[in-house]
Amino acid sequence: MTASNRRQFSRIAFHAPGQLVCGGGQDEVAVVDLSLRGALLRHKGSGPQPGIGDNCVLHVRLGQLDALIRMQGTVAHLDGPFLGLACHSIDLDSATHLRRLVELNLGDTALLERELAALVGED
Template identity: 40%
Template structure:
């Protein structure tokens, strides 16, 4: 199967929360990109695809919170795929740095940022 991803994913495991319909569900972040995330499936979260939610997590050993408005893109037995449709400037700055530190390829990161900016302008 061909990999159609435009954004590099970084394995990053930490506690997170998904907020859906004013309810907060604990989950575990499995990986993250500039354009989305993969989280563990929470039993209490019985949403369907194309549902809007908010993903929040705090960077370990810090008080830095990253928050993104997401849409559920797929639900599997053990995980949920989320596509980011809005992220504030502070969160994207910290997320960019996190990916930069784990990707070790500045040129690839800048290319992905340009694609992200292009996507949001359409």
């Protein structure tokens, strides 16, 4: 079974700059896409790219707003400059912003509710 066949959560294209904090260092990333369970990022900073299994915090500012998505996770995979961050925790405000972003991009409230139910049901 391929990763795309196992994926339970819709990814939404979301191109924005972000900061990835790993092991005390901070570097610039470009957000490629987001989901309720993680993000695909392109490392564009000058520092060393984190490795698989590294714990990191992603900060993404939403446009001109003071809204910020702050996601804690682990680097799940690497492919050249791209890295997948698997979300382990997210604060309530960040989750609310991310939920709204996913809802606007999916255009399907029923699908969003199924994804949220699956997210809550995970251990």
